Amino acid sequence: MTTAFNGIAAQPAPAPQKSRMSKARVLGLILLAIWTACALGIVYFLVSSWNPELVARYGPNYASGLWVTVKLVVISFIAGAILSVPVAMGRKSANSLARGLSYGYVYFFRGTPLLAQTFLIYYGLGSFRPQLDAIGLWWFFRDAWYCAILAFTLNTAAYQAEILRGAIASVPRGQWEAAAALGLSRWITIRKVIAPQAMLVALRPYVNELILLLKGSAIVAIITVFDLMGETRRAYARSFDFQTYIWAALIYLALVELLRIGTEKAEQRLTRHIRRA
Amino acid sequence: MERMLTFLSFGPDGWGDEIAAGVLITVCLALATLPFGLLLGFAISLAKLSGDRFLKLSADIFTTIFRGLPELLTLFLVYYGAQIALQQFLRLIGQTGGIEINAFVAGMAALGVVFAAYASEVFVSAFRAIPNGQYEGAAALGFNRRHTMRLVILPQLIRVALPGLSNLWLILLKDTSLVSVIGLADIIRQTGIAARVSKETFLFYALACLIYLVLAILSSFVFQRIERRVETPGMTR
Missing domain, CATH: 1.10.3720.10 (MetI-like)
Known part of the structure; x- marks a missing residue:
């Protein structure tokens, strides 16, 4: 015991830190300098290769491409939301056939690439042209735009069904029981008690899914739909000017950031009654 | 039916070997990334x-x-x-x-x-x-x-x-x-070529989807094993 106390002589206090430049600070400054250099490089590149002719020629195309992208995303997101309700109900259903079918649907569309699904619908269903012709649906499956909307709707419905299921499951059982005790009907329970709480939980996943869909929508350019990406590829193929891709990247980034910041604001406002001061 | 099996076989008339090479590329790319x-x-x-x-x-x-x-x-x-x-x-x-x-x-x-x-x-x-x-x-x-x-x-x-x-x-x-x-000659590209040449587009793109599903199922097995490996018995969080 005594050796333990006497063995180690009293140590002087450590010298005060001289500089505030830790390793992390230095590394951070270096990385930030690299980012700044990249940003300046891109700005310089865009300014130096500024070409009014190019902008006049492809600017309107970009605007129409952006509009196509927005239309595609909004239509398929809303259609997918509608379709996701029966799928989510099927997942919770007592009927084992409905459960199996909806599980298979969700598993297929979440387990395969959106690109493969789009090809399967646009090119693959061409194998059944005589049959589709016979029932008068060929005009739908012949058109890349309709096929893209169908593929995206089916895909996002699978993801949204899972979001919906998770959000409803996150509402405690006591809420259902309390509503039943008040004698509320099932529809009123869902609309007045469950949905307001579930949607608060689901807001963030829904927006994430919307962002994923927006990013995924770039692949329709491959099946000849001229969305923002399609217009970009066309402009690059004609002008061989790399700034076409840079502009597309800036537009996509701005869209995604707008969505993200908007959600954060919306969430702050919607959850102000449950936040502790 | 027999025609489809011929398309999927590994021989000179079939596309099996090309598609298998595509699967290999896809898996290699994912594993390398x-x-x-x-x-x-x-x-x-x-x-x-x-x-x-x-x-x-x-x-x-x-x-x-x-x-x-x-x-x-x-x-x-x-x-x-x-x-x-x-x-x-x-x-x-x-x-x-x-x-x-x-x-x-x-x-x-x-x-x-x-x-x-x-x-x-x-x-x-x-x-x-x-x-x-x-x-x-x-x-x-x-x-x-x-x-x-x-x-x-x-x-x-x-x-x-x-x-x-x-x-x-x-x-x-x-x-x-x-x-x-x-x-890059991955699953999608190889099945796409097969689809275009053989005119059996639905068959081959459905096959592509199926392969991705199988890969997903296989990886979830692997993850289950890793999960069992790293979990501590009796430990709760």
């Missing part, structure tokens, strides 16, 4: 948690960019951008002549940075799930920083991060389909 993405993602998560304002900011810029850009666009930016940059560089040192970027490497780089951007978020939330007492306990035992990380934090971190990482792996597997656009 994984360590790169994991290491980069881990480094970025450390930067985000370092407590230094500038380091965190530069890590946040990285995730904002690569989570915000469409994967396809990232791929094009890397593929064409690197090509142009290399050409400029060669011209600068006085050499002329075209240069081709390897599509596999471009795919690996593009998918890797996207994977890293998402993985860093998974790691950050896993780090937050580890209680402070673990660090204090390690400090009390006299561990230095590296030992604390390797012996105390990492084993727990893997356990917490595994579900998120397995999700990202499945996303990566699906995103590899995009490299078919820059000419």
